Amino acid sequence: MNSSSRYLSHFRTCVSFLLINLLLLACDPEKGAKYREQQAASQTVEVNSDEEYVMVTTIVNYPMYVNHDQAAFKKWGQQRGVKTSILGPSEWDIQAQISVIEQVIGTKPTGLLINGTDPAIASAIDKAVEAGIPTVVYDSDIPKSKRHAFLGTDWYEMGVLMGEEVVKLIDGEGKIVYLGILGMTNMENGYRGLMDVVKQYPDIELIGKYNDQANAEVSAKIAADVLSANPDLSAFCAFTPMSGFGCAQTVKEAGKIGKVKVTTVNYEPELLTLMEEGAIQQLVCQKRELFTWYGAQFLYDMVHSTNQLSKNDQAIGIANVPYSVNTGTFAITPENMQPFLNR
Structure with a gap:
């Protein structure tokens, strides 16, 4: 057998082995699940603690924020291999949120993702931008601020x-x-x-x-x-x-x-x-998961110049991300609620 034939024979053996294993996994859901878990574990990204993105909101333990906004933000950080932190008062307290933003500015985070709770937070947002921190607002816009981008619902x-x-x-x-x-x-x-x-x-x-x-x-x-x-x-x-x-x-x-x-x-x-x-x-x-996930990604894209528009976008005040994004709405009624149960 020449070298080409041996290579072809080895390739066919490998393919056959792979197909057999895939068939076994398909026939045995338990093994398939374990295989997927192993694959997911092997794709875990090491976290770079020097790159920290901070979310600032109010009512930080509010179930809707925890289950949607914060869960998506944490998942994004894990997949990107960066540190994520979530801060804010436990009550609906706009002045406390402003204080948290101003305190965070002093720590020089890589990026700030801010819940647009009230127009009064505009001055704190401006301070973050003026300090050179990429700043994105989500949920409700603060249009009179200097924020770099907004993502949310109409x-x-x-x-x-x-x-x-x-x-x-x-x-x-x-x-x-x-x-x-x-x-x-x-x-x-x-x-x-x-x-x-x-x-x-x-x-x-x-x-x-x-x-x-x-x-x-x-x-x-x-x-x-x-x-x-x-x-x-x-x-x-x-x-x-x-x-x-x-x-x-x-x-x-x-x-x-x-x-x-x-x-x-x-x-x-x-x-x-x-x-x-x-x-x-x-x-x-x-679509709350969308505006926090992509809001964080906008910050990352600004920091890493993912789409560079000039030789130095930050130096000339250009944000290389969309200015405003409507992530959309949808309605649930008794007729279409089933897919949302126990998700």
């Missing part, structure tokens, strides 16, 4: 989606209530979208706009008081998950499932359970 569009569904749910007539964080830019935009839809229906009346600070207990108390004063209430329009949870629980406990509709935002497990029980009719959802 809350006006979310409000329109909620308004259109509410109109259908209550057949274009009845009393409705709004709950959320009053004064927060994104939610005020959502409220505007909601009202631009329902004001077209003269038989729909908004009887209250309430600030519950994204607190389920406060929301439940407001909802109970509103129901007591308005037994003919048609729907709650809640613009935070905790607002929706409080309203839905109140409707459930009042024995008014199906009679009083509830629409709210995002898809936490507790909300999906209440939807299964019939207490929630619609969830208008953000």
